[in-house]
Amino acid sequence: MKNAITMKSRRDFIKTGCIACMGLTGMASLLEACSAPLQVVKLTNPSGSDLLTVPLSKFTDQIKMVLVRSAAVDDDILLVKNGESYRALLMMCTHEGVALTATDSKIYCNAHGSQFDFAGNVTKEPALKPLKQFKTEILNNSINIYLNQKI
Ligand code: FES
Incomplete structure (x- = not known):
């Protein structure tokens, strides 16, 4: 039972981490596009x-x-x-x-x-x-x- 909870937590952690990374990547692109207008x-x-x-x-x-x-x-x-x-x-x-x-x-x-x-x-x-x-x-x-x- 303890392993099931740990596995779920790991999955959630990885899933959450991936979403956060995608968000940061998207944010970086957005910031780059917005920086220093010519x-x-x-x-x-x-x-x-x-x-x-x-x-x-x-x-x-x-x-x-x-x-x-x-x-x-x-x-x-x-x-x-x-x-x-x-x-x-x-x-x-x-x-x-x-x-x-x-x-x-x-x-x-x-x-x-x-x-x-x-x-x-x-x-x-x-x-x-x-x-x-x-x-x-x-x-x-x-x-x-x-x-x-x-x-
Ligand atoms: S990289 Fe394909 S049109 Fe610019």
Whole structure:
């Protein structure tokens, strides 16, 4: 009889522990998704325009990346400060073309779990190719993103 009680208790403990772990995992994902919302820079460039211009003032010592949104391009562009230059990463997964999400530590895809670093390199498959990047140039206190010049 004592063993039956112990067995039930162990089962309950494992069951409760598994539920708690699932809850913590879900909470961690939720917190990650909620952490540090990125500033979105909406540009009014018309569709078909090859040049996006983002003011340098959008970046500070604390703000090292912004999302650039424009009708000129179907997906957002993550503009990342990299020393004295800037990287313009197309936020489209190279696995099957799904829109990506950026946190302050990584870029990830909700569809099948691919992850990328802020240089655009794959850090977790199934994606195999790096993110598309556009040429950037600093000119007149702005960052120019040339949509017709992929690098
Ligand atoms: S579409 Fe992004 S991982 Fe499959």
